[in-house]
Amino acid sequence: MTNGFPSGFTWGAATASYQVEGAVSADGRGPSIWDTFAHTPGKIADGTNGDVADDHYHRFEDDIRLLADLGLNAYRFSIAWPRIMPGGVLNQAGLDFYRRLAEACLANGVTPYATLYHWDLPQPLEDAGGWLVRDTALRFRDYAVAVHDGLSDVVKHWMTLNEPWCSAFLGYGNGEHAPGRTVGADALKAAHHLLLGHGLALDAIRTEGSTYGIALNPAPIHAASDSPADRDAARRIDGLRNRLFLEPLLAGRYPADVLEDTGTTEWFAAQEADLPLIGAPLDFMGVNYYCPTTVAAPDGPISTPGPSTQPGSENVVAVDTGLPKTQMGWPIQASGLRDILVTINKLAPELPLYVTENGSAYPDVVTADGEVEDDERLDYLRQHVAVCKDLVGEGFPLKGYFAWSLLDNFEWAWGYSRRFGIVYVDYATQQRIVKKSARWLQDLLADV
Numbered sequence: 355m356t357n358g359f360p361s362g363f364t365w366g367a368a369t370a371s372y373q374v375e376g377a378v379s380a381d382g383r384g385p386s387i388w389d390t391f392a393h394t395p396g397k398i399a400d401g402t403n404g405d406v407a408d409d410h411y412h413r414f415e416d417d418i419r420l421l422a423d424l425g426l427n428a429y430r431f432s433i434a435w436p437r438i439m440p441g442g443v444l445n446q447a448g449l450d451f452y453r454r455l456a457e458a459c460l461a462n463g464v465t466p467y468a469t470l471y472h473w474d475l476p477q478p479l480e481d482a483g484g485w486l487v488r489d490t491a492l493r494f495r496d497y498a499v500a501v502h503d504g505l506s507d508v509v510k511h512w513m514t515l516n517e518p519w520c521s522a523f524l525g526y527g528n529g530e531h532a533p534g535r536t537v538g539a540d541a542l543k544a545a546h547h548l549l550l551g552h553g554l555a556l557d558a559i560r561t562e563g564s565t566y567g568i569a570l571n572p573a574p575i576h577a578a579s580d581s582p583a584d585r586d587a588a589r590r591i592d593g594l595r596n597r598l599f600l601e602p603l604l605a606g607r608y609p610a611d612v613l614e615d616t617g618t619t620e621w622f623a624a625q626e627a628d629l630p631l632i633g634a635p636l637d638f639m640g641v642n643y644y645c646p647t648t649v650a651a652p653d654g655p656i657s658t659p660g661p662s663t664q665p666g667s668e669n670v671v672a673v674d675t676g677l678p679k680t681q682m683g684w685p686i687q688a689s690g691l692r693d694i695l696v697t698i699n700k701l702a703p704e705l706p707l708y709v710t711e712n713g714s715a716y717p718d719v720v721t722a723d724g725e726v727e728d729d730e731r732l733d734y735l736r737q738h739v740a741v742c743k744d745l746v747g748e749g750f751p752l753k754g755y756f757a758w759s760l761l762d763n764f765e766w767a768w769g770y771s772r773r774f775g776i777v778y779v780d781y782a783t784q785q786r787i788v789k790k791s792a793r794w795l796q797d798l799l800a801d802v
């Protein structure tokens with residue numbers, strides 16, 4: 355183990371269905387909220403959509419071979435609900451696609467890690483109320499059972515949801531993401547229904563011999579100063595971003611201060627019977643980490659307690675602490691990865707953790723020699739992988755690391771204008787170019 359990681363460590367790269375697959379009308383797939391949103395003028399910065407994306411639907415075999423050639427041993431992908439149940443009834447052709455994909459992984463010595471929901475809710479379910487209604491959680495359970503029944507012989511590692519914070523607060527809170535609704539504090543209802551969907555699905559699909567978890571995007575939240583107002587701002591954002599999800603999942607309770615801040619105490623009291631299901635034991639937790647956040651109270655008085663969908667909203671201001679930033683404007687601080695993993699470990703000391711996403715966007719260019727020399731991304735990966743190595747060395751229960759992303763892809767509201775891949779995609783030709791950062795990872799993994 356010269357690279358410092360044990361031989362059983364999981365090394366992967368991740369993608370998500372709408373961001374890479376394209377083929378949005380193939381084989382009976384129906385529309386999702388992201389098809390609708392991306393085709394609504396003004397929603398995506400570069401006016402693009404996921405209609406073609408990386409054409410991974412047709413190119414997955416080559417892409418998985420590429421991943422295996424890099425020395426990675428796991429592929430985290432998501433399953434598109436609108437391929438499986440476009441209108442509530444099972445679409446076998448959709449399931450067949452993911453069987454082919456999982457089998458291609460296995461044929462290449464790559465372990466498939468499937469996420470059941472990475473934000474592409476079938477549009478008919480949104481039309482019926484989306485995540486603001488309880489019924490969507492029940493439909494998620496039905497969909498999860500159909501997928502699990504169909505694929506559990508080839509997929510042994512399952513994540514229910516990816517980043518429910520984004521689905522709830524960006525989807526229903528500030529409308530930056532599909533479905534683009536802005537319902538204020540009612541976005542917390544979406545968070546609860548997502549967590550309920552997680553609990554119902556897990557309860558229905560859990561089978562001996564496989565592992566089940568969820569991928570969250572918690573982040574260390576710092577106060578800009580020691581002033582009571584700034585510390586309170588940090589408490590509120592930490593509550594919304596982290597504790598609202600971690601506590602019901604790991605401690606079987608919602609944080610009372612968050613419900614109070616948002617005026618939802620009464621509504622949540624009526625949902626209390628759901629907590630045992632939501633808090634049922636997990637086999638692992640996935641942590642998607644990009645950056646920490648520093649917040650302050652605004653100069654003026656804090657307005658009515660609201661959902662503060664994210665720093666920069668009306669109640670809290672995000673503060674630039676002078677750290678170097680990626681193209682997303684996200685500050686780089688690898689120690690934040692340690693901080694957030696340790697926070698989770700304190701809540702659940704035995705729980706295996708995986709870094710299920712970690713990466714950075716930079717404006718890559720292809721050189722005259724056809725190379726992509728993405729030194730900044732390489733450095734970002736190097737710093738974060740070093741944190742993982744230290745933790746593993748200390749005996750911390752960290753079991754794997756997935757780079758975000760295998761491929762440049764459709765970065766939601768940014769369209770294709772932000773590249774996170776360790777493999778470059780020329781969208782005009784669909785040519786893949788292995789970036790220098792991927793070569794660095796390849797060398798690290800070869801150093802056993």
Ligand code: IFM
Pocket residue numbers: 370373517642711758765766774
């Ligand atoms: O691209 C996203 C991914 O879909 C979810 N986690 C964060 C990534 C970068 O923004």
